[in-house]
Amino acid sequence: MSRYVGSIDQGTTSTRFIIFDRKGEIISSDQKEHEQLYPKPGWVEHDPAEIWRNTEAVIAGALQRKGLAAGDLASVGITNQRETTMLWDRKTGKPAHNAVVWMDTRTDQLVARLSEDSGKDRLRAKTGLPLATYFSGLKLRWLLDHVPGAQKAAEAGDLLFGNMDSWVVWNLTGGTEGGLHLTDVTNASRTQLMDLETLDWDRDILNLFDIPRACLPEIRSSSEVYGKARGVLADVPVAGILGDQQAALFGQACLQPGEAKNTYGTGCFMLMNTGEKPYQSSHGLLTTLGYKLGKEKAVYALEGSIAIAGALVQWLRDNLGLVRTAPEIETLAGTVPDNGDVYFVPAFSGLYAPHWKESARGVIAGLTRFANKGHIARAALEATAFQTHEVIEAMTKDSGVEITELRTDGGMVVNELLMQFQADILNVPVVRPRVIETTALGAAYAAGLATGYWNSTRDISDNWGVDKRWHPAMAQAQRAKLLAAWTKAVDRSLDWAE
Numbered sequence: 001m002s003r004y005v006g007s008i009d010q011g012t013t014s015t016r017f018i019i020f021d022r023k024g025e026i027i028s029s030d031q032k033e034h035e036q037l038y039p040k041p042g043w044v045e046h047d048p049a050e051i052w053r054n055t056e057a058v059i060a061g062a063l064q065r066k067g068l069a070a071g072d073l074a075s076v077g078i079t080n081q082r083e084t085t086m087l088w089d090r091k092t093g094k095p096a097h098n099a100v101v102w103m104d105t106r107t108d109q110l111v112a113r114l115s116e117d118s119g120k121d122r123l124r125a126k127t128g129l130p131l132a133t134y135f136s137g138l139k140l141r142w143l144l145d146h147v148p149g150a151q152k153a154a155e156a157g158d159l160l161f162g163n164m165d166s167w168v169v170w171n172l173t174g175g176t177e178g179g180l181h182l183t184d185v186t187n188a189s190r191t192q193l194m195d196l197e198t199l200d201w202d203r204d205i206l207n208l209f210d211i212p213r214a215c216l217p218e219i220r221s222s223s224e225v226y227g228k229a230r231g232v233l234a235d236v237p238v239a240g241i242l243g244d245q246q247a248a249l250f251g252q253a254c255l256q257p258g259e260a261k262n263t264y265g266t267g268c269f270m271l272m273n274t275g276e277k278p279y280q281s282s283h284g285l286l287t288t289l290g291y292k293l294g295k296e297k298a299v300y301a302l303e304g305s306i307a308i309a310g311a312l313v314q315w316l317r318d319n320l321g322l323v324r325t326a327p328e329i330e331t332l333a334g335t336v337p338d339n340g341d342v343y344f345v346p347a348f349s350g351l352y353a354p355h356w357k358e359s360a361r362g363v364i365a366g367l368t369r370f371a372n373k374g375h376i377a378r379a380a381l382e383a384t385a386f387q388t389h390e391v392i393e394a395m396t397k398d399s400g401v402e403i404t405e406l407r408t409d410g411g412m413v414v415n416e417l418l419m420q421f422q423a424d425i426l427n428v429p430v431v432r433p434r435v436i437e438t439t440a441l442g443a444a445y446a447a448g449l450a451t452g453y454w455n456s457t458r459d460i461s462d463n464w465g466v467d468k469r470w471h472p473a474m475a476q477a478q479r480a481k482l483l484a485a486w487t488k489a490v491d492r493s494l495d496w497a498e
């Protein structure tokens with residue numbers, strides 16, 4: 001029997017391949033960053049060909065590192081940055097355009113037009129999502145409008161639409177030579193084209209957006225054998241697909257209603273398992289698919305999405321040169337004892353949950369001659385914690401569940417200063433699990449459950465363990481003062497763009 005399970009984690013910043021054992025421990029991994037392209041203010045693109053090259057390279061790299069071969073893997077799972085949208089040519093395998101990344105705001109006029117008569121929530125009941133630049137349906141509309149001949153080719157099924165999961169699976173299973181064109185329910189739920197209850201593309205919304213069904217992938221469960229890989233993973237069953245935030249929910253063993261996790265990556269995403277019924281938010285959260293294991297009933301989640309978290313650290317590094325590496329932000333922030341009354345609202349793509357304001361833009365508020373780069377670094381880290389506080393407040397109002405401890409993961413959770421501040425501002429303990437690559441682990445679990453490598457979700461709960469816990473240590477008056485100032489800063493960011 002094969003000894004391990006592999007997981008492809010195609011994130012916003014980088015692509016990883018991670019190999020896990022039965023205990024959920026990492027045996028080997030490899031990672032490659034890809035280029036972020038900013039053609040215009042508000043636009044963010046990725047080169048899909050580069051992403052597929054990186055995917056192949058990291059698979060080979062992780063196998064080589066431990067002298068492993070495809071035959072050592074029982075199955076492979078895929079997890080991905082969600083909503084990032086692409087179209088490619090079925091016959092040549094060439095992308096018709098760069099991928100339009102989830103945080104891109106180019107569809108803001110489409111959003112405004114569609115919201116004009118019936119408001120932003122007109123599709124909420126069916127899709128769980130407000131009209132926003134975030135989701136892939138309107139990004140696909142934009143591509144069909146702007147790539148010459150795309151609408152006709154999509155109608156003929158010659159151009160294929162996909163989020164990154166579909167692109168990776170299609171290439172992994174043979175590409176132009178019989179590659180599978182499919183997606184899973186979690187990714188499909190982020191297109192704003194799928195009905196949350198029927199788990200099928202919705203005819204009325206396809207008509208409203210004028211999207212041809214012929215270009216859409218088949219929607220499958222998150223855990224089943226879809227087919228076999230070719231190339232470097234030849235013959236390994238491809239058996240799990242989950243959007244990255246849902247994969248983290250699964251990998252963090254949030255398997256019971258009321259259990260939640262918060263993932264701190266490029267953006268920051270809190271998801272709470274709400275069980276087998278979609279639960280509509282009235283406080284600015286999203287209703288989304290959590291996971292669906294084979295023929296079992298779908299499990300739903302409430303989500304608070306924050307567009308800019310680690311991306312702000314990247315921005316300070318790449319656009320301002322304030323630090324040379326992301327971890328240096330902690331050292332710089334540690335040169336000052338507090339934020340010096342500086343607040344940084346990173347509304348680079350507008351504000352997502354719970355505000356959903358396309359027209360917000362980034363502001364640094366509270367500057368005086370006293371402020372230095374340490375304060376800016378600190379304000380940048382604190383921004384993620386303040387935004388998480390807003391999301392948790394909304395989550396509690398919606399679900400009635402008081403979070404008593406926050407499970408965290410993602411690239412930023414190595415940052416101790418952030419984790420302590422997060423515990424302080426939430427006034428609940430913050431927990432980091434032993435394996436922080438829970439996104440990749442979640443997709444590995446989905447793939448391993450489908451092929452009998454793991455027996456049941458009990459194995460997931462048994463494997464979960466704590467690495468570190470941060471306890472709140474801030475006085476209530478101080479917390480209240482900081483939160484009030486943050487709210488004022490958020491107000492300053494609103495309605496900036498026309």
Ligand SMILES: Nc1ncnc2c1ncn2[C@@H]1O[C@H](COP(=O)(O)OP(=O)(O)O)[C@@H](O)[C@H]1O
Pocket residue numbers: 011012013014264265266267309310311312313314326327328329330410411412414415
């Ligand atoms: N020590 C650190 N402190 C703060 N942010 C960090 C640190 N290390 C990495 N990051 C941020 O974490 C993000 C990468 O996290 P990751 O989970 O790999 O992201 P993704 O899945 O979105 O590609 C980057 O935006 C980076 O700026």
Ligand SMILES: O=P(O)(O)OC[C@H](O)CO
Pocket residue numbers: 010011012013080081082083102243244245265266267268
């Ligand atoms: O790549 P991440 O971890 O920032 O996740 C991106 C999200 O899936 C966007 O919805």
